[in-house]
Amino acid sequence: MAARRGAELLRPPTSSGRATFLELFFDLAFVVALTRLSQRFADLRDDTGWVLVEGFGRTLLLFLGLWLIWSHTTWITSRYEPERAVIQAVVVGTMFAGLIMAVTLPRAMEERALPFAVAYLTVIVVRPLVIAVALRGHPRRLVPLRLATWAAATAPLWLAGAWGPERLRLPLWAAALAVDYVAWALGWPVPRLGASAVNRWRIAGTHLADRYQQMFLIALGESVLVIGVIFSGTDYSTERAAAFTVSFVTSALLWRIYFYRAGLLLTEALGRAGMPGRLGTALERTHLLIVFSVIVTSVGYELVIDDPFGPPRPTWLLFVVGGPVLFLLARVRLEHEIFGRVSRSRMIGIVALLLLTPALARGAPMVGLSVVAGVLALVAVLDALRSRARPSEVPSPPIGRATSGDRDPEA
Structure with a gap:
């Protein structure tokens, strides 16, 4: 009873x-x-x-x-x-x-x-x-x-x-x-x-997908809030207005890259997984990295809008470049979890940012943020070109396949 x-x-x-x-x-x-x-x-x-x-x-x-x-x-x-x-x-x-x-x-x-x-x-x-x-x-x-x-x-x-x-x-x-x-x-x-083991639990896959997507949007919303608050609280100038614009474009590109297409198919991927708890556990770790990378990137917005053409400092490079690099790394992981492959466009973006970092370390913060936005735009364009005239992909997660002994009476 x-x-x-x-x-x-x-x-x-x-x-x-x-x-x-x-x-x-x-x-x-x-x-x-x-x-x-x-x-x-x-x-x-x-x-x-x-x-x-x-x-x-x-x-x-x-x-x-x-x-x-x-x-x-x-x-x-x-x-x-x-x-x-x-x-x-x-x-x-x-x-x-x-x-x-x-x-x-x-x-x-x-x-x-x-x-x-x-x-x-x-x-x-x-x-x-x-x-x-x-x-x-x-x-x-x-x-x-x-x-x-x-x-x-x-x-x-x-x-x-x-x-x-x-x-x-x-x-x-x-x-x-x-x-x-x-x-x-x-x-x-x-x-x-x-x-x-958490990866053997019975879960509502649709719910878990909703929550991860919502948390990403919350983090992205926080970055937009930072952009608005910092720009509204400083003296207006052409340089700060340009930094404000590039910061917003960068956030929009992060949204595009996340949801195209792996981030959009979390629900379907969890539904196809024989053990959704196993895939959900992997997605939890991936979204930890994604959310953290967005927060770090938003700090870069604040530093650049506050002083777009100030002297180069190691601190701003950590946020302006480090945040987007971490985001792309986490997004590569997400691509593998949903489709079982490595995203070439995102790897290109990571390599490009790492190669450009020494040069960006000697430039103004605004130049660094603009270059980052350009690299993210390149990743988004490569994604669009890859899918042109191709049918929509179906998730095939390599994680979460059921095997014997996966059932847990407490799950």
């Missing part, structure tokens, strides 16, 4: 699988978080050497913490019925914790470390316990119990980093976050209970 009541939380076969309005509401907290992250990156504009590396590492760690929260929530709403009151309460509670993490981000590695860590731990420890209780006697309750066990094990590292000396915060939190990610990859193995 308890197992039957717990089964009511699972997504029924008749579920549409589409993302709900509640989840879009939930994403608003992460809109705030992404703007705060880009601001932390922008604050590194005058740093060099080890100070720049450490500052970049601190902000990257905060992003990875936020991504883990968002990804876990996405998988929860992909496996459980989001119309159930318990799941809705979990999503809203996670949104509040995410908002706390967002508002503490500007100083989360400094004096606001404790509220950031407590909000993170509340989600990663308490949330799975709530779900486990709601599942009652259903076999799936063991999955959140495993997750809570591992999260509780890393909690002392998070709290020690928040309360301890600031110089120890980065290594302690990096160790804790590394364990959280490794545990997720291994399926949170626990003595006697074993592990529950």
Whole structure:
């Protein structure tokens, strides 16, 4: 009887699988978080050497913490019925914790470390316990119990980093976050209970595709917000107007390159995969890179619009060129996951940017951003030429093919 009541939380076969309005509401907290992250990156504009590396590492760690929260929530709403009151309460509670993490981000590695860590731990420890209780006697309750066990094990590292000396915060939190990610990859193995590999879970593929596409658009929207805010807050000039225009064109090209065509076919690819959980796991890692690359690129917009023809600095090169290179690398990975091939046009773009980097390092930021936009436009044109007069491709993901022994009673 308890197992039957717990089964009511699972997504029924008749579920549409589409993302709900509640989840879009939930994403608003992460809109705030992404703007705060880009601001932390922008604050590194005058740093060099080890100070720049450490500052970049601190902000990257905060992003990875936020991504883990968002990804876990996405998988929860992909496996459980989001119309159930318990799941809705979990999503809203996670949104509040995410908002706390967002508002503490500007100083989360400094004096606001404790509220950031407590909000993170509340989600990663308490949330799975709530779900486990709601599942009652259903076999799936063991999955959140495993997750809570591992999260509780890393909690002392998070709290020690928040309360301890600031110089120890980065290594302690990096160790804790590394364990959280490794545990997720291994399926949170626990003595006697074993592990529950995420790539063997039963998921709503349509829902997962929706969420990844939406998160990419949120990151892209944040970049557009940066363009508008920075340009509206500076003195108007022809040079800044040109930087504003090129920045927008670059964002539009990122949108085009992502959705043509692999990004557009996530739903169909997950539907064709015998084990959609396996493909979904790979897509999660790919979209982590894609979203992060868009954030990094948006910081480049801010630096260029603020001073289009200022002196060349290593910092702006990291964002203006490094962000698009990482985006193209992640997009190559996405192409392979959807079609089982390597994208030649994107490889051409990566090689072109890497070869041009030494020359761009000696030029003005505006020149670098314009060259990046030109290379991205070349990638988009090559894509269009390749598909001209050809029938639309059908996804053939090499990841997610079912084999014997893939079924998991807890999945």
